[in-house]
Amino acid sequence: MTPTGRDHLIFRAREEMSCLALLEIRGLCKSFAHVVANADVYLDVEAGTTHAILGENGAGKSTLIKMISGLYRPDSGEIALDGAVQHFASPRDAILAGIGVVHQHFMLIPAMTVAENIVLGTERQRDAATPRQSRLLFNRKRAAVSVQELSESLGLPIDPWAKVETLSVGMQQRVEIVKALYRRARVLILDEPTAVLTPQETEELFAVIRKLNQDGIPVIFISHKLDEVRAVASTVTVMRAGKTVRTAPVADATAAQLANWMVGRDVILQSRKEEVAVGDSVLEVKNLRASDDRKTEKVRGVSFSVRRGEIFGVAGIDGNGQTELVEAIVGLRKVNGGSVHLLDRDIGHMSVGERIARGIAYVPQDRQQDGLILSFSIAENLQLREVSKAPFSRRGWLTRAAARKRAQQLVEEFDVRPPVIDASAGSLSGGNQQKVILAREMSRNPELLVAVQPTRGLDVGAIEGIHRYLLQLRAEGRSILLVSLELDEILSLADRIGVMHAGEMVVVMDNQNVTRESLGLAMTGKWSEKEAIS
């Protein structure tokens, strides 16, 4: 019989027993042109355990990972595996040493198939993991077969023929994990793996992590989410400003403590909402229909309304039509049917520009692709949507001074770091890029703010800030359409919650009488009135 993935797992597990994979980081330092990203970082990772790393945006987590995986060279300090000091000249060395990484920004090639992505770079290697294959020819079929076997034996089934660009982020991450294990990783590093996952997917991921631990593979788990850390990790190390400030057994640390270590101050984890009198409806969506780029209808007759002074949360598992719904509302996608009214005016067939003019603000899901022009300065990005209006311009002429003054205000008000309005947006960390977008959208005090995943990948501090801004907007009597995969976010912010499933809004419920469970149920489409009441 051909050696399957399961065989090689067992085979490897045995291997691990003999020599414990033990990763040691000693005094690692790395600085870039302007920032010291890592300063004297220490880390010990025991075999078969999960070690969490917590830290604010820009704390230096990814930089550390990139050094461990041979992408960056440390300025100083050592990396040791099994007590042997390693000098990774390139990722190849790290891979051969058994380091497997799932990077924060996926390292997948969208235009290629799952199998192609996974075997890429290993086509020449021959061992139990990879069935015999030609050194010269690339055989799609054989690659697909071996990938399929491995993925199934890992309990992470994927279609090896699928093009990556067609996969959900959750699936893409699965591909990344299989990719790492296909290279027979002895240490698996996950950089913010859950930032993009649905609760269900997160649970599945944790199962995989535990399974790997059982096989003796240690996992380094980077996250901003305290409860996740508590759920999956045994040890936690907190980074702040490039330093490792604390390492402790997870059991001994409360969420509040962890947050405090990360941010260096106390953080309100549960944002409180004061009562706001909800007014008449601002956004009125009536059995809206819209299709995705591949012409399959993703929004199948959705109706709901968002009222003045309320946050309307849209929950749902990724890919159930939320994206298309939002794009149809803001005007990026043409509607197949139904109507969209803003303040009793039909905007269903207006251009994006007209809708902006009528008071729609939009925080897109992909902040780098759609939200910002990375090579523009912060100041220039802040005028992106309303450049034709004061204070940014007068009668077609840019008014630099005024625009800069405005920018300076916003940068301070929204605590963008560094507060340099001439810095290019591309040079900011993810969290701060998001702040720039929010500053731009909210400062227009819009009638309706459409926010998709506004806190994706952000640290508790940043999340706290952004939640505060949203609530503040709400307090000002504005309306917010909040689309999020994070149930907690929805539960803590939304006044009413609509659940999307298979392109329909299966239920709209009042936040008061909703439980995590009923919500989760609704998201999987298994919804019935009875359970709602109970």
Place this chain on the structure above:
Amino acid sequence: MPLYAVLTGLILGGVIMAIAKYNPFAAYAALFSGAFGSPTAIGNTLAGAVPLILAGLGIAVAFRTGLFNIGAEGQYWVGAMAAVWVGYHFPTMPWIVHVPLALGAAMLAGGIWGGVIPGLAKAFVGAHEVITTMMMSYIAILIAHFMVENGPMMAPGYVPQSPTVAASATLPPILPAVFLNSNLSDAFFIAVAAIVVVHIVLFHTTLGYKLRAVGFNARAARYAGMNVPLYTVLALGVSGVLAGLAGGVQMLGVDLQLTDTFQSGYGYTAIVVALLARNNPIGIFFASVFFAALSAGSQIMQINAGVSANMTDVITGIIIFFVATDRLYGYWSQKMRPRRPSSAAAIISGKGESPQ
């Protein structure tokens, strides 16, 4: 344009000339005197810079919007044809009307040829502008030949060339007493004016802001409510207008008629001009003068130093090469230049934005 790059190029060129048994010093002396040695020489150099400035500006505007207009040569000739046609009809028209009319025709023609057609093709079927502008350019040149080779624009008589434009449509020379019988005409002022206008539009108007935004990241621009197809057509249109104007002023200021050679080379040199100037209008002025000087000087270099004309191309190529590889000089400093989104290479492959 970085000086050391130019110097490196000149030195290397000198070495090559020495190998080819020319005296590099004599050659460069001739080159310089040919370019700046006398008022006439200066006049001709500046005159030679005019079409490069205008076409270069056009190409730069396209680059700024993430588009590669490789067909400026053809747009130049379409503009030239239009200007000459208007120029020799209506000989009775007053100067003040005739010149603007002729130049207007040139700009319109260039705009339609380089902008509207490839622009619409790009905006609506996504036809790559590199192909469309290139093909339109070849077509323009064949039509131009047709016009004068026993075609509708051929002047009566023996020689395949158009009639010369009426006096009322010519751009008068600048200070003929100083730059005596050089090619320098009021076209120069038009070019300078164009620089100012383009600079202001690009960096001080919302239109320019939007053009640049589309160029850097079309998706974000669309999400921000900008009409991307519109600005695509607009950018290529302006690009063509300027290239057409280049042809127009050259006809009314220097050539005064179409002769049966339709290879000015301006359209291609202008691409290099725009790139070396990093699509900066002011920089385009200096880059244009630089190339005009090389071209004018090379002729004298032949006459006075006997250096083959082709040698100038060799040297020019080397200089451009070293300007492009200027990072050689700052190689040690790890500080990487942020990838210019107007990097033509990024644009030709249909992208203004680089993934971060």
Place this chain on the structure above:
Amino acid sequence: MNFWMQIFANPELYAATLAMATPIALAAVGGTFSERTGVVNIAMEGIMLVGAFFGVMVAAATHSAWLGMFGGVIAGGLMALALAWPAIRLQSDQVIVGMALNVFAGGLTAFLLNTVYGYNGTPTSTPSLPIVTLPWISHIPFIGQVIGQHDVVVYLMFLFVILGHFTLFHTNLGLRMRAVGEHPEAAETVGISVVKIRYLGVTIGGMLSGLAGVYLSLGMLSSFEVNMTNGRGFIALAAMIFGKWTPFGAFGAALLFGFATALSIALQGSGVSANLVGILPYALTIVALTGLIGRSRPPAADGLPYVATK
């Protein structure tokens, strides 16, 4: 009607199509390799010229067209390195470097032609590459006249188009090349050397462009003329884009252009102004592009300098 019959029934039309398509296809496939690995190659025109000249130079010196071909291909490869090095090592703007090489090549070849051989041109004793006659195929009535007898490079072109497709889409190397052109960071993280792969891609491209030049100088003729490429390098650039960065696509585009050129030759007698007839290839390209081809998506990292932060 009968007039058109005569034109389209003439096998020479299709033979000419192949002959005119060959240099464009070769250079376009070369360009495809370069850009698939992420380096924009606008220097094909110049590289072709250099290949054409040194092909003749070597052939004239050694009295062997084959050595000449070899020399031309090598020259093309070396020229390509002059693009690869700044593009890969210095993150230079690949289009500026490309334009520089075009200007340089034009000057250099003309300069050498005059200094080495004088204004009479290259020696008439220069051998040219053999015309190949395919065994039985050449006897098949119509087909034989179309594909049965051509310059050897025409058949090499077919070989390289197929080989190119196979390499890009069915070998490990091809997989790596495409990966580097799509997402260099990702390739780097799985241990692929972006630098090596890009050097390879650009060099292969240069050698194929060199061969295209050799075809013009040693294949169709046995001499070099100043600027004898006449913009075919730029047409090849268009063909590459037109062909959506695939060897078969590039070949198809080259065929279309070659056919239109051959047709415009065949239509010369028709009394319509030669200039207007000459428009045909360019007009047809635009029509085809806007009509049937439409959007073509380049490799995601095409033209973007890659910097490995270390």
Place this chain on the structure above:
Amino acid sequence: PGASALAKSSNANFKVGLVTDIGGLNDHSFNHLAYVGLEAAKAKYGVTVSVVQSHQSSDYFPNLSTYAQQGYNLVIAVGFLMDSAVQKVAKEYPKTKFMIIDDAITGHPNVMSALFDTQQCGYLVGVMSGLMNEQKHIPQINGKNVIGLIGGMNIPPVTSYMAGFIAGVHKVNPKAKVLIDWTNSFTDPGLGKEDALSLISKGADIIFPVAGGTGDGAIAAAKQKNVFAIGVDANQNYLAPKTVMTSALKGVNIATEIAIGDALHNHFKAGLNFFDLKNKGVGFAPPIAAVPKSVLKKVDSFIPLLNSGKINPPSSLS
């Protein structure tokens, strides 16, 4: 000899400048021939010569002026493209003598225009072709009685050859079919080759390319397909000794040399100067052995008729 040497040395301060059009000295045509004439004059009279290859049209005027400024006695402009440039400079430098080739400038006392009756030599090689096409015993001749004529561009210096050629063919062989092709380029031998192959495929067994460098490709095609070709401007037999049966000669080199001599000895002839069979300004190269004596005799019999003006071939295609 001493005297002539003395004369030569004194001639050294007679300076002649040659300005090519953008075709350059590699054009296998009049630019190159003018240069040949210039070198010949230098050798013969010991005059000082200089040449500049124009890079673009806007160079014509500055280049001509430069020579005039630098006190050159005679400035030669090659090609009608410099028509207006020459007229302009001639006005500004009345003391300088100018010569322009292939153009008809009149009314300037210091400008001579050299015009070539290439329709005459075209006529003669046309006659030769017409006769050759009836020599069915010659292997290259296929008996289809078709002749291929390739024009670079539709401009007078080209069309006068072609018009004369066609007239010549039909004079002796009225049934002969003359196919005309245009290449729209003087510098694309590749295209020229395919063009010729297309003509050959239509039955042509004699190819006459009037297309500068493009013609080299046509000759290569003729060689490959083993049919005849006719050289143009200069004797191009060296390109393919068995294929190029003769060449229609255009004595640009001769005209240049003569003009320099005249200017040197102060009988510069302003206005139109025609170069024709009579003054050996045009002619045809000695045919190869494959051309039967009988044919050659017949061809020669036309020379006096042309000289006497009894036959006046058209100089433009109607």
